Amino acid sequence: MTASEAPTNGVESRKRQEDSADLPVVQRRYPWRWACAGGVVLALAWMAWILATTETMEWNVVGEYLFSSEVLAGVKGTIVMTVLSMALGMVLGTLIAVMRLSPNPVLTSVASLYQWFFRGTPTLVQLIFWFNLSSIFPGFEVGVGALGFDVDTNRVMTPFLAALLGLGLNFAAYYSEIVRAGILSVDEGQSDAATAYGLSRFRTLRHIVLPQAMRVIIPPTGNELIGMLKFTSLASVVSYSELLRSASDVYNRTYQVIPLLVVAAIWYLFMTTLLSTGQYFLEKRFARGAQRTTTSTLAERILTDVRGRWAKRR
């Protein structure tokens, strides 16, 4: 480039820049993105086709048992056990979390001991232990003095109670750590302010700390709930009649193992899907005052889009 050319070029480019303000904009295209998506969809379709057409899957048997009364009773058993053991675990777990954070060293140690024991032994072992409690305590006495009466442990420790204690007490140990993390995540200034304005320790916890801790507690709780729903299948070993137990009762009779496991899987999937939907809405509810948005999944994007269109039409 010669010296005489340089200034002319500068003027040119400036002129071009001014013009470009009016030019139409062409967005970048992503051909590879489309290619990858297409490839993945094709692979999935192929797998679905294989599953649907393989005769040994016996889809007709699946259809036959999907809503049979036996299986439905199992579904009910699973739901009841999930709800009750979660409830037991959440109440006890919150209590243990608060104990661990208490200024009383005895309470702190007892809470740690509880966590250590129930997290350190397998859930299956605990379930079988509760079920066989009668072998160490064959019976016990209820009541005071003359009003007392003897109880046969085997009568009380039904499969239901064994499953409830095994799953609930175990869950409490895990849940207490979730609650503790939630409580610790709340800025200390919050309880300072509440204390300074005359709130007791309990009310500070209930009105200020726990509601804010919920934002941290809910997502893992949703996970745990979904986990618990599947964990209830362990209760089949103490012959509590839940979904897996019902399915296996049937296939022990008919030898149609795979179709009945598919039936069970479909029900488990259906229930966990319902739960994750519920979790999504709960999270939104407790995100009040916190602005971080959750990243949206494809389903959410479709939902928002549909809602938007619906609102526009009205």
Add this chain to the structure above:
Amino acid sequence: MTPMISARSVRKHYGNTRVLEDITLDVAAGEVCCLIGPSGAGKSTFLRCVNHLERINGGRLLVDGKPVGYSERGGRLHEMRGRELSRQRSSIGMVFQHFNLYSHMTAEQNVSFAPVTVHKRSRSAARERSRELLGRVGLADKADKYPRQLSGGEQQRVAIARALAIDPSVILFDEPTSALDPELVGEVLEVIRGVADQGLTMLIVTHEIEFAREVADRVVFMDGGVIVEQGPPAEVLENPREERTRTFLRRVL
């Protein structure tokens, strides 16, 4: 007349670290008293002792003639239980360096929360009062916003409204402008000035020397857990007697 706040040889230590040594200070009713001094001087700790957020290790600390956090029975001082303590605290407002607004509540709920739950006011009356106070700090239109949606200055103004809502006899300010962007400091000081004009007793820990000069009836200079010098702002800030005060003022002014 009994002073509103009266400290006699107050001492406070954390383990082996002595934070307050022999603090003796009287603040009269309606007086505005500014605590200044380098960080680590114990100013904030002293403030937190005044409403028993921190327990003192020695000396006597009285608010409105009554020992803070202790009640006298049978010639002894018994540490207060929850309800007594909360009754005593309910006449002391506090404004924090980091605002500490309840982040899951709107501005209006933040202001009306203590009046409803601690002072047992009716919800509707408290809500009305809350809106009125928010109006007074210039935030009438922000009543339904959550703290995250407000600027630092706005949050601190809500916090001041929250302190006023309990009709306190004393308000403690713990470095109310230290966490603010410089351009937001003015609006908060303006609001505090307005509160000071109403004759409330105020104890203010601050680094804003100019503000202290203007608003304080008395300036107290603390360093290393002791009161080095105190008096009217004109004296302490213009003609400090102590060398430590002079060094400090030279650094911050």
